[in-house]
Structures are given as structure tokens and as C-alpha cells.
Amino acid sequence: MAAQGESYYPVFPPATKLHISTGLSFPEACAHHITNTFHESKVYVIVSGSISKTDNFTRLQKALGDKIVGVRKGIKPHTPWDDIVDIVKDMEKKGVDLIITLGAGSLTDGAKIIKYALANNVSSLDDLARLASEAKTEGLKPPQLPVINIPTSLSGGEYSIIAGGTDTRNNHKVLFTHPDIGADIVILDPALSISTPERIWLSTGVRGIDHCVEGLCSLVKPGAERDEGFAKGLKLLVPSLLITKKDWKNEDARLKEMLGVVESMKGMSQGIPMGGSHGIGHQLGPLGVGHGETSCVMLPAILKYNFKYGDEKVRKPQQKVLDLLWAEETVAEVLKKRGLTEEGSDAGDVVGAIISELGMPRTLKDVGVGRNQLDALAENCLKDVWLKVNPVPLIRKEQVLEVLEMVVGDTKSNL
Structure with a gap:
């Protein structure tokens, strides 16, 4: 009542x-x-x-x-x-x-x-x-x-x-x-959320973006209406987070972010599995990495890995993500400022630029995970069910290590 x-x-x-x-x-x-x-x-x-x-x-x-x-x-x-x-x-x-x-x-x-x-x-x-x-x-x-x-x-x-x-x-x-x-x-x-530390608020917002992006890109979906919540969530979350970064006490943007998370979870409530970003993130958690920070580090890398090794069926949903983001004026301004173009940027580039604009961590080094931990991390990741339903299934240790290598933070191969 x-x-x-x-x-x-x-x-x-x-x-x-x-x-x-x-x-x-x-x-x-x-x-x-x-x-x-x-x-x-x-x-x-x-x-x-x-x-x-x-x-x-x-x-x-x-x-x-x-x-x-x-x-x-x-x-x-x-x-x-x-x-x-x-x-x-x-x-x-x-x-x-x-x-x-x-x-x-x-x-x-x-x-x-x-x-x-x-x-x-x-x-x-x-x-x-x-x-x-x-x-x-x-x-x-x-x-x-x-x-x-x-x-x-x-x-x-x-x-x-x-x-x-x-x-x-x-x-x-x-x-x-x-x-x-x-x-x-x-x-x-x-109003309550204004007291939340910036890194926690914005990084968990990226977690919501991760739900939307991996949901839109999932190849395991029950019907045509499956993308509606993820698309609405992405359009509410990304522009509002960029506003919050500049105007911390803007309650209207904060409420839109909260409702964007609701929309993203409507998609997940249909049983649509997530992919490699979530799966690897689950095992980064016990190493001391926050929920949102795992998405900040892993989502751009997974998008790039899937685009590199996937076929047209894998690449096409990433274009939908790009279309949604470039259509938002607040987002497009940031992307152009960071030197990206609609024609020359893939989804990993665009999502990575947004995360960087928010000032969030981009590498494992940034979140306190070192190269000496990668082998055991990869082993644990293979136990996660969502790696198997990644658009390019991650079923071998060398695949997971290749993704981790992209974001390790101590080589020139990083994103």
C-alpha cells in the first residue's frame, strides 16, 4: 500500500x-x-x-x-x-x-x-x-x-x-x-546516494552499463522483446552518469541512473545470461576488486575480444550498442572529445572511452591485481557458467589469459 x-x-x-x-x-x-x-x-x-x-x-x-x-x-x-x-x-x-x-x-x-x-x-x-x-x-x-x-x-x-x-x-x-x-x-x-563515495557510485553505474551491454550482445535470448530493457537502461545510465561526474548533487540524474538499473535488470529477469565480463568479474571479486570495478576493467576487453574472434552474428549486436550510444548527444560529445568517430570506433573503444571519462580504473594493476595472480585467476574463471555463454565461448585457459593480458596494466598491449 x-x-x-x-x-x-x-x-x-x-x-x-x-x-x-x-x-x-x-x-x-x-x-x-x-x-x-x-x-x-x-x-x-x-x-x-x-x-x-x-x-x-x-x-x-x-x-x-x-x-x-x-x-x-x-x-x-x-x-x-x-x-x-x-x-x-x-x-x-x-x-x-x-x-x-x-x-x-x-x-x-x-x-x-x-x-x-x-x-x-x-x-x-x-x-x-x-x-x-x-x-x-x-x-x-x-x-x-x-x-x-x-x-x-x-x-x-x-x-x-x-x-x-x-x-x-x-x-x-x-x-x-x-x-x-x-x-x-x-x-x-x-538524496541518500549523494553521500556514496564517487568511485563506488560511478563504478557500480558501469556495472549497470555492463548488464545492458552484455545483455544486448548475448546470443542466448528468448524473444524479440528481449532487448527493450537493456536498451532503455543504457540510454538512461550513460548520459546521466556523465552528468553526475560533473554535477555531483544533481538528483534528477541520480534518479534516472537508478531507474536505468531497474530497466537493465528487467532484461536480466528474463533469464538472459551475461558473458565474459561478468564471469571473470565474479572471480576478481575474491581478490578484492569491487563489483563495479570489475566491469570497468573487463567490459571493454571482452567486447574487443569478441569482435576480434566472433563472426557477423557476434559483431552485429555490438553495432546496436554503438548506435544507441552515439545517438545520445551527451555521450557523443564525450566520444568526439576523446578523438573517436562513429565510423572508426568499435564498441570496446566507445565503452572504454566512457569509463575513462568517468575516471574509473581500466587495468588490473589499477585495482591491485598483479601478473603473478593471472594463472590462478584464469583457472577459477573457467568454473564460471557465464564464460561458456560468452558470445565467443571462453572454454580454455589460454583464452581467458589472452583477455586478462589485454588489461594487465604492465605491457603495451593494454587497452
């Missing part, structure tokens, strides 16, 4: 129960839905460590009062399983009936895995392994606890029924999925 002044609507009707809330401050929207939509009274807040020290968290605490029965300040990057098990045990002791996340990335994925774990009596890492998408799922109960996400980045995990968590016994990032694993409400508040 919507509050006065609130826009409240389903994201993917009729497929899921997930709703978006805009138009109210996040504490006001949160308090309204806890009372009037869910009728719950034992709330557990998972808040990022940095936000927990700010007035934004204080505002949420004041709005919810004694309904908050527990607080977790931070989940480590890439959602370590140790953190998940600790939080599950704490929630069980407190009899929690609703979860709120205030933050993004690991917190969002963490809440998904936590609600699945709570439904299935998880108390150890071995128990958690039973829930992984790679494991047999017979006899598992569906997650039921309601979740409200209040995102402070553009990573888009709030709209997905997939979560990634790192098995701390072997440092391998594993996927979890279930039709009911996701959030129930996502509250979008552009």
Missing part, C-alpha cells in the same frame, strides 16, 4: 512480488511499509560500516524506534560465508521477522543468502554449501522473511534472484538462487 506522496509499483509484473518505492525519504518510506505493508515489529538492520557512522543511519533508527531488535554493521566485500553464518545465528536468537539493508553490494547479496539460510536451519559452512546453486536442492524450503533494500550504489543486486557469496574455505565465489530469494521492496532515494 502506497503512502501519500509515494510512487509504489511492481518491478516485473506479474512475475515477482518485488515493488519499488520512490518519492519519499527512505526513513519515512521504510517506516510506512514495515507497519502498513508487512505488519511486522522485530526488524534487523544490516547497515554498511560507513553509513552506520552517519546521520542517515540515525534518521532510520529514529523512524523505526524500538522495532529494531538487531543491527549488523557491515558485511565484508563479496559476502564471505563466515559473515553469513554469524548473522543467521544472531537473527535466530532475536526472533527477527523482517530484514532491512541500508547500503549495497555485499549487504544486498548477504540478505538474500541469509533469508534462504534462515528457512533451512543453517548453522555452519557445510550447511550453507547445501544451498548453493551448484548443489542438489531437493528438500530445501523456500525463503520467506520479508526484506527491504535501501541501496546506496547502482550495482543492481536488489532486482536479482541470484546472490554471490565467497566460500571462505577455498576463496571461491559461489552463486545462490531461488525464485523467492530477492527483496520485497526497494526504496530509491537519490
Whole structure:
């Protein structure tokens, strides 16, 4: 039920129960839905460590009062399983009936895995392994606890029924999925996002671009309407991110970025797999690389690799990406300023120029990954299902190493 002044609507009707809330401050929207939509009274807040020290968290605490029965300040990057098990045990002791996340990335994925774990009596890492998408799922109960996400980045995990968590016994990032694993409400508040560090906000925006680009370029698609969300998302995200880079407090551009992420996730909700940028990115995560930063480094390289080794069927969707981007005046100005032309630039060039304009990292060296780590990284990447559905399937170690070599950051062969 919507509050006065609130826009409240389903994201993917009729497929899921997930709703978006805009138009109210996040504490006001949160308090309204806890009372009037869910009728719950034992709330557990998972808040990022940095936000927990700010007035934004204080505002949420004041709005919810004694309904908050527990607080977790931070989940480590890439959602370590140790953190998940600790939080599950704490929630069980407190009899929690609703979860709120205030933050993004690991917190969002963490809440998904936590609600699945709570439904299935998880108390150890071995128990958690039973829930992984790679494991047999017979006899598992569906997650039921309601979740409200209040995102402070553009990573888009709030709209997905997939979560990634790192098995701390072997440092391998594993996927979890279930039709009911996701959030129930996502509250979008552009004013809240102004406090997000620039590198996190813009890099996770590039993550949204990655969803759109790899979605548009995917060869595994269910129908002609498949590209609509990805195309809308790309047109909202890229110009708005370039505006935000210059005008940090522009809330209109920020809301468009948030809605661009929603559009990109509509495409992903159809089951369209991503490609090599996402697949390699999953395994860069445990090496300490942020979700968005993996896309900043890998997406241009994957586009160039696919264009080099792909046939016309692979190259044609990249042209659609180019057409969409060059048609946006704000984007075209940047590309021309950086010496690119419509006739002489491929999708890797154009996406790379946008990422550079945003001031984001472009090489593995930039994100703290050295040449001595490439061999083990390539081995882990081959375990990721999305490498196999890359437009040019990445099924051999030497292929992955060739892509990594393009962005290693210590040779002249880099992008």
C-alpha cells in the first residue's frame, strides 16, 4: 500500500512480488511499509560500516524506534560465508521477522543468502554449501522473511534472484538462487546516494552499463522483446552518469541512473545470461576488486575480444550498442572529445572511452591485481557458467589469459 506522496509499483509484473518505492525519504518510506505493508515489529538492520557512522543511519533508527531488535554493521566485500553464518545465528536468537539493508553490494547479496539460510536451519559452512546453486536442492524450503533494500550504489543486486557469496574455505565465489530469494521492496532515494563515495557510485553505474551491454550482445535470448530493457537502461545510465561526474548533487540524474538499473535488470529477469565480463568479474571479486570495478576493467576487453574472434552474428549486436550510444548527444560529445568517430570506433573503444571519462580504473594493476595472480585467476574463471555463454565461448585457459593480458596494466598491449 502506497503512502501519500509515494510512487509504489511492481518491478516485473506479474512475475515477482518485488515493488519499488520512490518519492519519499527512505526513513519515512521504510517506516510506512514495515507497519502498513508487512505488519511486522522485530526488524534487523544490516547497515554498511560507513553509513552506520552517519546521520542517515540515525534518521532510520529514529523512524523505526524500538522495532529494531538487531543491527549488523557491515558485511565484508563479496559476502564471505563466515559473515553469513554469524548473522543467521544472531537473527535466530532475536526472533527477527523482517530484514532491512541500508547500503549495497555485499549487504544486498548477504540478505538474500541469509533469508534462504534462515528457512533451512543453517548453522555452519557445510550447511550453507547445501544451498548453493551448484548443489542438489531437493528438500530445501523456500525463503520467506520479508526484506527491504535501501541501496546506496547502482550495482543492481536488489532486482536479482541470484546472490554471490565467497566460500571462505577455498576463496571461491559461489552463486545462490531461488525464485523467492530477492527483496520485497526497494526504496530509491537519490538524496541518500549523494553521500556514496564517487568511485563506488560511478563504478557500480558501469556495472549497470555492463548488464545492458552484455545483455544486448548475448546470443542466448528468448524473444524479440528481449532487448527493450537493456536498451532503455543504457540510454538512461550513460548520459546521466556523465552528468553526475560533473554535477555531483544533481538528483534528477541520480534518479534516472537508478531507474536505468531497474530497466537493465528487467532484461536480466528474463533469464538472459551475461558473458565474459561478468564471469571473470565474479572471480576478481575474491581478490578484492569491487563489483563495479570489475566491469570497468573487463567490459571493454571482452567486447574487443569478441569482435576480434566472433563472426557477423557476434559483431552485429555490438553495432546496436554503438548506435544507441552515439545517438545520445551527451555521450557523443564525450566520444568526439576523446578523438573517436562513429565510423572508426568499435564498441570496446566507445565503452572504454566512457569509463575513462568517468575516471574509473581500466587495468588490473589499477585495482591491485598483479601478473603473478593471472594463472590462478584464469583457472577459477573457467568454473564460471557465464564464460561458456560468452558470445565467443571462453572454454580454455589460454583464452581467458589472452583477455586478462589485454588489461594487465604492465605491457603495451593494454587497452
